[in-house]
Amino acid sequence: MRASFTFFGLLLAAFLALLAPAAPALARYGALPRSMGQPLNILLAGVTPKYPPSAIWPYPAAPEDFTGLTDTIMLAQIHPDGAVKLLSVPRDSWVEIPGVGMSKINASNARGGPELLMQTVGDLTGLEIDGYALLSLHAVRSMTDAAGGVTVEVKQPMKYDDNAGNLHIDLQPGVQRLNGEQMEGFLRFRKDNLSDIGRIGRQQQFVGAFTEQMKQPLNWWRWPVVAGALNANTKSDLTRGEVGAVLAAALHGPKVNTFMVPGDFGARGTWAVDHAALRELVQREFSAGSQGRAQPASGDHDVQTAALDTEMAITILNVGAPAGSAGRLADALRAQGFSNLTVGNGQGPLAVTQIQGPAAEQVQDLLNFGEADTAPNPDGSDLVIRLGADVPLP
Missing domain, CATH: 3.30.70.2390 (Alpha-Beta Plaits)
Known part of the structure; x- marks a missing residue:
């Protein structure tokens, strides 16, 4: 599965694609756009909420501590020239989790935190991962509302009710502008023949639609609100220099190519990874990956001011x-x-x-x-x- 679309900010990827003058969230990093000497690999993951055992209906979620299962996993490789490649990892991929054994990859974060998730994805792909950004369940809802809604195509009727999780989805086919609650349902819906693979396609559609919308100058005034929404719903270990490098890539206005870990539907609702095809994909598209924490190249400067x-x-x-x-x-x-x-x-x-x-x-x-x-x-x-x-x- 592959798609290509024009990319202005890395506003999926994940919470960093915000130009510095409009991003109060960057105050916590003190970052300015910087060039980088080699590609940067960042792991992006959406974390599902947890519910306390003592909770009673309607089972309110526990305060977010980013230790739950990961509903969405993407590896973003950002190049010095602004090119970005996204590798979607199905949450049900059946893999070896270090110290745990064979399991669905979405359990890695819950078993050992983002460090174990990075190690697992790194072992799976053969790429060294520089850092991570975890997004809470509310990130997509908040950023969609902050953007004034996002227009996507609903390709089939979506109807699902989960009273325990307070998730209610009721969408009809057609091109439409969804608010945050509706977009959350659009992205989380799994009751179709493609299950998690269908969700990945919708996630990639959302990324394209959101970035296409937010790159328009007349929507730039929304950036501070989007930045605040993302800042309140993320956890990351990225350094100031790495944030600056991502901002520099955003300012290039690059194109993004999206890929998915190849495989097929396996037993017990798993995704059976085709490791040979994955090695070929990584070698062909991601072979210039990072060899560790990227260092800023000499002559760092504010890309926008220089241009x-x-x-x-x-x-x-x-x-x-x-x-x-x-x-x-x-x-x-x-x-x-x-x-x-x-x-x-x-x-x-x-x-x-x-x-x-x-x-x-x-x-x-x-x-x-x-x-x-x-x-x-x-x-x-x-x-x-x-x-x-x-x-x-x-």
Whole structure:
């Protein structure tokens, strides 16, 4: 199973893909974007809630301590040029857990914490893992609501009720915008022929939809709220330098390729890993993996500031975009550190946004829409952005 989609922030992967000016969560790391000398392997896992033995119906979950089973397991390999590869590991993969024996891989965290989970995934793939990020059950719900909902395609009716776990799923087929509670059900639903493998496909669909939505400049104002939601629902051992390296990758606006551990349905609801096919996949796609904790390359710098002059004079004119678009874009650019901004209206209509000035191509890469013209502007502005009908809706 493989998919490829444009990637702006590593907002799945996991909680780190937030540009520094808009991310109060980074205060706990004090991190700025940094280059890195080699690929970084980060283990991402979603932890299921635990219920105290003394609980009575409706069985409220115990306070999150990140020691439960892992419902979602992904290995993210982040390269210095911004390329990202995600390897999904089915939770029911039947593997050797060091010190435990043969078991489903999702028991690793519950038996020995994230360190044992990293060791198990490392032994399975042959890759050395640099660090981990655990997400609580509420992470997806909180980040989806913080993003204003996320649009996905529900491909079949989903109906399931678990009163004990307070999980209720009722979704009909079609493309629709789901809120946090609905998205949690969409991602956790297993009552179909594909079970966990179907869940992995939906997880990858969510990643693509969420990042595609959040990379749009008119949604940048939501980043601080998303960052806070993720920060409150994660546990990680990543160092300040590693967080900075992930941020640098996010700023490159790379593409992500997603893969899944190959295998087939086994006995007792397990996933029988095809180890030969997995070795071939890792050798082909992940062979340049990390050899240990990555060290920042020399000449570390703020990638965004180096790429663009945040003091240049920028004029934003709404020519054919929805009302308020120029102001929203100005707010988003201010969040990125740009300070010399002028907002106004122009005469239209205009179908495609026009970005004019010596830095037009770089700004086009940042905005991810419009056409670039590097010719100087006659009005003296360093950059003029004429917003057209192609501006994404907030």
